[in-house]
Amino acid sequence: MDHGQWNCGKIFNTVRRRQPVNEQAAPGRVGDVRRRNLSLVLDSIARTGDSKPSRAQLAAGTGLTKAAVSSLVADLVESGLVAEVGLYRDGERGRPGQGLELSSRRGVVGMEINVDYLAVGLVDLGGKLRFSAAVESPNRDMRPAEVMDSLRELAGQAEAVAAAEDVTVLGGGLAVPGLVDERQNLVLSAPNLHWNHELLTPGNLLHGAPLGVRLSNEANSAALGELWYGAGRPDFLYVSGEVGVGAGVIINSDLYRGPGGSAGELGHIVVHPEGPSCSCGGAGCLETFAGQEAIFSSAGIAPGSLATRTDDLLAALAANEPRATRAVQDAGRYLGVALASSARLLDLEAVVLGGHFAVLAQWLRPALEASLERHAPGLLAPENLVVSSLEHSGTLLGAAGQVIRSVIESPFEFLLASKLA
């Protein structure tokens, strides 16, 4: 699976732009000034993406002097974050210049624990997904420590690819299907994994990555992956269809997390007031009609591995088997109810469908569109209802991308850790 280059312009548009600071104006706080200007220069290199600016272009673009830019770029190149490429002339005059870009020799490992699989990927700073792998794993029947052991083994494959391709792994991002406290490496609640206040040690998943491993929510990471790399726009809702149903809310090109960090619980929007009980303790939630288990069960698909059950469901749908067809139509109809309600509340302009909603889109979509038209006519045009093309790699790209973004925002701290600042 190779998704080519990221759309670099997108990921870095979400980093707050900074104003240049004149070092002489604030002689007592040179550290602060350098901190801001390093970020300004790195941000400018990242934003320009494919155009690979020269030092002179960076000076013109940032308002810093050429001497200042050269000194800052020297540190960034020495740290390995930035690479010099090509040789070209700035117009007719002047010496040949070298273009600058985020280095493809530095990378981040994206990782995902979901209910019935594990996945890893290697993403370089240039935005290329260089490697990805996924394995089925009955994670809800395993102890968290066992799950983490399996994931470390899989992550070792990504580290081996990195070593073979001479990419230094700076850190990792780990996405889980639950509410997390990333500062404390704590999974507060992941009902479908049966995890509750589970303290993890994600740093152990990689061998000596200086930035460690950052925990995140699966749907939020997939939404950010979609924003930076996929079908995302400045404002949209990413719908994650797994055993659980979740969503990432992107507002103004950034993730809306909510005051307590748990926004986007689309799976627990009430779609029928007399509906069945849900794993969350509530009743009538979308997940009870449109989660993976709910669909398999009401389609009459026999127990088995995720891949087998998915194949069985797709075969039954292809054969127009009535029970399977109705199960997926019901899921589409109730997804429409939840999206109608979400669109009313958030003023949604677009929705990206991921996970099993992407896999089942062909059969699900007519019922989903009819339901949206019935409950929120005219609000979400069919062309703004997009199927993700990233498959499971959206989550890996988003989990890794959050680590890359934090380096772009705070390169000084990275250089300090690398003893270069």
Next chain:
Amino acid sequence: MDHGQWNCGKIFNTVRRRQPVNEQAAPGRVGDVRRRNLSLVLDSIARTGDSKPSRAQLAAGTGLTKAAVSSLVADLVESGLVAEVGLYRDGERGRPGQGLELSSRRGVVGMEINVDYLAVGLVDLGGKLRFSAAVESPNRDMRPAEVMDSLRELAGQAEAVAAAEDVTVLGGGLAVPGLVDERQNLVLSAPNLHWNHELLTPGNLLHGAPLGVRLSNEANSAALGELWYGAGRPDFLYVSGEVGVGAGVIINSDLYRGPGGSAGELGHIVVHPEGPSCSCGGAGCLETFAGQEAIFSSAGIAPGSLATRTDDLLAALAANEPRATRAVQDAGRYLGVALASSARLLDLEAVVLGGHFAVLAQWLRPALEASLERHAPGLLAPENLVVSSLEHSGTLLGAAGQVIRSVIESPFEFLLASKLA
């Protein structure tokens, strides 16, 4: 109705803080510098609220020189926006200083058009609601021009009070129950008024107010009124119960409007997938169960004026009349479904109930709380489910407050208009 002083600290916490600018550092752009510093000083006066800072305190707080502060304050006092009050000593040393506050001799008229009433209020810059009045008016059976004529007449009462109390009216805010384009004075859609792309001339409602009249959405204004003056917190949902049901979404002490400006359509969240048709063209919307008309109708209250029907409903509830009791319980139950869904999506921490939900709270609340506990157990604690104490004045305070806030943010433009800058 007198709600005393605003909580000034709250309204002005939502104004972006500005950094002082040294005029000498940017001699070519003195206008810009003065613009920023005027706003900085006015903002500081507004934020400190009751403590009425002296010029010396403002200089210390803003980082500007005392001479600069004196010059800026002189303009603000001359414009009438700021008043000098009292005499006190700064500690033991120094000369007696004069405190500064937003002037109570300048005011804004808040106005509301709803389906079956009109309301106006006079709010001074100090935040006091000096006068308010409301009249029943069958607005959906009248042409918009007739409605505006009636409102102008009512606004005349506020202007007369202002004249009698020597308050200069700077401008007005007009709230309507629909989606508006405030820059074009256009009501895009107000289904319960039967207004569709209705171009208004709100400036005609007042006689010679220099800032004109600003159009806004009713639920959004009420939410801002609640944020600045009532039970609001940094993050909450204000629920407006009128003929229509709406909401204002407050995130991080500011209104979330959504990409198209129509966020918060709580009344059209789907609470039953097989529910009845709605005025919005959808089906199963909250408004069809919990809007004013829906409750009157299912409670069997005979047609009549709003006041009469409300009295009849309250009497029936007080007498434990089963049909009325069930109608209000149903409304509470479905409001619980919509709030459960909203809480899941937005990660809501608190809800403020306004309009008829506040009037009916005693009878509605048990069913509402039970519904929340059934569909989103533990998510919204009963103590975070607050009944508004502002009654209809919340909308007036919010509509006027938006105009006051724009003056605080841009005093230079106000001074220019007053030929003082």
